Amino acid sequence: MRPRRMVVALLAAAAAVFGLAACGESEQVVVYTQGKYQGKPDTKPWDNAPLAYGGNDWTKGDKASWEKQINTRNLGQNEYRRIYNQ
Amino acid sequence: MARMKFLCDAERCIECNGCVTACKNENEVPWGVNRRRVVTINDGVIGAEKSMSVACMHCSDAPCMAVCPVDCFYRTEDGVVLHDKDLCIGCGYCFYACPFGAPQFPQAGAFGMRGKMDKCTFCAGGPEADRSESEFKKYGRNRLAEGKLPACAEMCSTKALLGGDGDVIADIYRERVTRRGKGAEVWGWGTAYGPGKPGAQPPAAGGKS
Numbered sequence: 001m002r003p004r005r006m007v008v009a010l011l012a013a014a015a016a017v018f019g020l021a022a023c024g025e026s027e028q029v030v031v032y033t034q035g036k037y038q039g040k041p042d043t044k045p046w047d048n049a050p051l052a053y054g055g056n057d058w059t060k061g062d063k064a065s066w067e068k069q070i071n072t073r074n075l076g077q078n079e080y081r082r083i084y085n086q
Numbered sequence: 087m088a089r090m091k092f093l094c095d096a097e098r099c100i101e102c103n104g105c106v107t108a109c110k111n112e113n114e115v116p117w118g119v120n121r122r123r124v125v126t127i128n129d130g131v132i133g134a135e136k137s138m139s140v141a142c143m144h145c146s147d148a149p150c151m152a153v154c155p156v157d158c159f160y161r162t163e164d165g166v167v168l169h170d171k172d173l174c175i176g177c178g179y180c181f182y183a184c185p186f187g188a189p190q191f192p193q194a195g196a197f198g199m200r201g202k203m204d205k206c207t208f209c210a211g212g213p214e215a216d217r218s219e220s221e222f223k224k225y226g227r228n229r230l231a232e233g234k235l236p237a238c239a240e241m242c243s244t245k246a247l248l249g250g251d252g253d254v255i256a257d258i259y260r261e262r263v264t265r266r267g268k269g270a271e272v273w274g275w276g277t278a279y280g281p282g283k284p285g286a287q288p289p290a291a292g293g294k295s
Contacts (some may be wrong), residue, residue, distance in 0.1 A: 011239070036157060037157055037159065041171045042212070056234075064090065070230070070233065071251065073233070073234060073250070074251055077245055077255070078238065078261065
């Protein structure tokens with residue numbers, strides 16, 4: 001083989017090896033991470049004083065009393081109890 | 087207290103759109119944005135027409151929260167799914183993710199530009215000072231901070247739409263179905279409360295709603 005052909009063959013082989021080196025099997029799956037709320041913090045509904053009207057009754061900052069108030073409103077949606085008082 | 091939920095009784099809903107009007111009025115929702123709407127199937131078919139009021143269902147595992155690229159959603163201690171409009175970029179991913187079509191996008195300008203997402207807040211406002219003007223302008227009225235329930239549910243004339251503590255409204259609905267003797271087949275009674283005692287007969291058809 002002539003030296004020139006030999007050089008060309010060697011270069012071609014090197015290019016092929018280099019080309020194959022680009023075909024690696026790197027990990028394609030992205031690991032999912034749960035996002036976290038990035039906005040402003042919100043206040044709790046029971047941290048407000050009840051309105052002066054409307055028959056609301058709970059103590060500011062007391063979650064249990066606010067839940068009782070909401071529960072009363074909730075049961076108002078049951079007409080069997082609201083109308084017939086059963 | 088359990089999580090805050092909505093429940094619509096398809097046997098009672100008469101498609102009056104009172105809930106839609108109540109929501110629009112209470113929160114001063116702009117034109118083109120419908121936080122709540124009434125969906126009717128078999129419209130006009132006698133005996134087969136059913137209506138149902140739909141809005142954000144405040145999912146326990148909300149897909150909108152999962153897909154939001156800027157993480158602007160949060161869930162309150164009562165299970166209400168809310169979002170921060172200051173962070174929202176109006177991309178619309180939440181709209182594609184939501185199975186109920188709850189996220190709404192106002193036309194913010196010319197050329198069909200989308201504004202920041204708007205949706206039902208369970209009348210719980212957003213991350214601004216409770217009952218403040220800025221909260222009302224961005225999110226609507228905060229009725230929970232006033233010791234009240236969502237306006238749509240409390241305004242419903244036939245009490246088809248129930249809203250509040252999930253356990254309590256499930257009890258109300260269970261009592262209702264037991265009394266009227268039908269409706270279980272309409273709204274997943276078996277799924278929610280099981281098949282009942284072995285050998286139990288299904289409720290008689292044609293009872294009063």
